[in-house]
Amino acid sequence: MYSDFQKHLQAELERISDAGLYKDERVIGSPQAAEIELVDGQRVLNFCANNYLGLSNSPELIEAAKKALDTHGYGMSSVRFICGTSDLHKELEEKIAAFFGTEDTILYAACFDANGGLFEPLLTSEDAIISDSLNHASIIDGVRLCKAKRYRYENADMEDLENRLAAAQEQRFSIVVTDGVFSMDGNVAPLDKILKLAEKYNALVMVDESHSAGVVGKTGRGVTELFNVKGRVEIITGTLGKAFGGAIGGFTTGKKEIIALLRQRSRPYLFSNSIPPLVAAAGSRMIDMMTETNELQDKLHYNTSYFVDHISEMGFDIKPTQSAICAVMLYDARLSQEFASRLLDEGIYVIGFSYPVVPEGEARIRVQLSAAHVQEHLDKAIRAFEKIGKEMKVV
Ligand SMILES: *Cc1c(COP(=O)(O)O)cnc(C)c1O
Numbered sequence: 001m002y003s004d005f006q007k008h009l010q011a012e013l014e015r016i017s018d019a020g021l022y023k024d025e026r027v028i029g030s031p032q033a034a035e036i037e038l039v040d041g042q043r044v045l046n047f048c049a050n051n052y053l054g055l056s057n058s059p060e061l062i063e064a065a066k067k068a069l070d071t072h073g074y075g076m077s078s079v080r081f082i083c084g085t086s087d088l089h090k091e092l093e094e095k096i097a098a099f100f101g102t103e104d105t106i107l108y109a110a111c112f113d114a115n116g117g118l119f120e121p122l123l124t125s126e127d128a129i130i131s132d133s134l135n136h137a138s139i140i141d142g143v144r145l146c147k148a149k150r151y152r153y154e155n156a157d158m159e160d161l162e163n164r165l166a167a168a169q170e171q172r173f174s175i176v177v178t179d180g181v182f183s184m185d186g187n188v189a190p191l192d193k194i195l196k197l198a199e200k201y202n203a204l205v206m207v208d209e210s211h212s213a214g215v216v217g218k219t220g221r222g223v224t225e226l227f228n229v230k231g232r233v234e235i236i237t238g239t240l241g242k243a244f245g246g247a248i249g250g251f252t253t254g255k256k257e258i259i260a261l262l263r264q265r266s267r268p269y270l271f272s273n274s275i276p277p278l279v280a281a282a283g284s285r286m287i288d289m290m291t292e293t294n295e296l297q298d299k300l301h302y303n304t305s306y307f308v309d310h311i312s313e314m315g316f317d318i319k320p321t322q323s324a325i326c327a328v329m330l331y332d333a334r335l336s337q338e339f340a341s342r343l344l345d346e347g348i349y350v351i352g353f354s355y356p357v358v359p360e361g362e363a364r365i366r367v368q369l370s371a372a373h374v375q376e377h378l379d380k381a382i383r384a385f386e387k388i389g390k391e392m393k394v395v
Pocket of ligand 1: 113
């Protein structure tokens with residue numbers, strides 16, 4: 001039996017490869033950091049991690065995790081409601097709520113699960129979900145699992161959103177759902193305008209702060225801080241896998257009744273294991289660090305402006321960004337692959353993105369800045385962009 005299926009899979013893999021879409025994985029032999037070592041021994045500066053605050057290899061987080069290993073062991077061997085809840089889980093949930101100015105938090109194994117288990121317990125076929133066209137795959141999957149009527153509006157297009165909100169008036173409850181930062185362009189959701197429209201049409205608002213938590217806003221509280229609307233959205237989801245230490249874990253934080261119902265009904269929470277205590281402990285330490293000082297957030301903001309200013313001065317086209325993502329537009333798919341590969345030869349690790357990940361004719365190199373980058377790293381990257389940009393006649 002397997003031989004037919006095997007042939008089918010081999011053909012499918014070939015199609016992926018022929019379309020130039022086969023994703024190879026580079027193997028890293030060092031910790032995740034601003035400078036990493038690949039297993040072939042090449043040392044490169046990393047400009048493509050979500051390690052926005054440089055915490056992936058933070059001595060403080062490692063120490064907190066090690067301590068928790070000694071006091072709380074390795075695994076929980078249970079879901080939360082059976083015997084998988086430790087004091088460390090409760091502490092982290094409270095700290096996340098305090099950080100975002102919300103009422104309560106529920107942890108998940110990943111933000112993919114937080115989004116996947118969010119809508120189905122809260123909404124029924126009587127309700128409406130109005131979702132940005134560029135929302136993350138996990139939101140799309142979560143919406144699919146829910147029977148609510150679906151509406152989709154063009155990315156950050158408020159006129160389109162208003163039309164959908166008006167159309168959704170016949171449903172019982174409506175919720176507007178958006179990423180905080182859209183990961184391909186680095187633009188933010190216009191949350192102030194979204195909230196105004198939500199008020200006008202009596203809708204709830206959910207924002208996924210995965211790429212914005214720790215990054216956006218003066219103190220890194222995300223887009224609700226940027227637009228000065230902290231505490232006004234009903235639901236925030238986010239990940240511990242990006243700025244917040246980069247290990248694993250996700251959360252939903254918001255109104256206490258919403259969180260309470262999720263604890264009763266959210267399937268990835270009810271039927272999937274608790275995060276290990278060491279991750280919860282390091283998460284709490286991470287929130288403490290971000291609350292005690294603004295050093296990392298300030299450093300990230302400085303690094304981002306420095307890089308963006310220099311790259312645009314050189315004549316590169318970049319997408320307007322309000323995050324730590326800088327999309328350097330090259331438009332042509334082959335050109336961006338070649339550009340990224342030449343940057344790697346210069347010791348700069350970035351990824352070229354092209355169709356279907358971004359619209360056709362909008363190929364680009366996505367650069368992600370980090371608080372872990374020091375001046376020398378930024379200057380080296382900028383010089384490499386200039387050198388290759390000139391060689392390839394982009395600038
Ligand atoms: C990365 C990301 C996720 C997934 O987070 P994980 O914790 O890695 O599952 C969800 N939503 C958005 C917007 C993301 O960028």
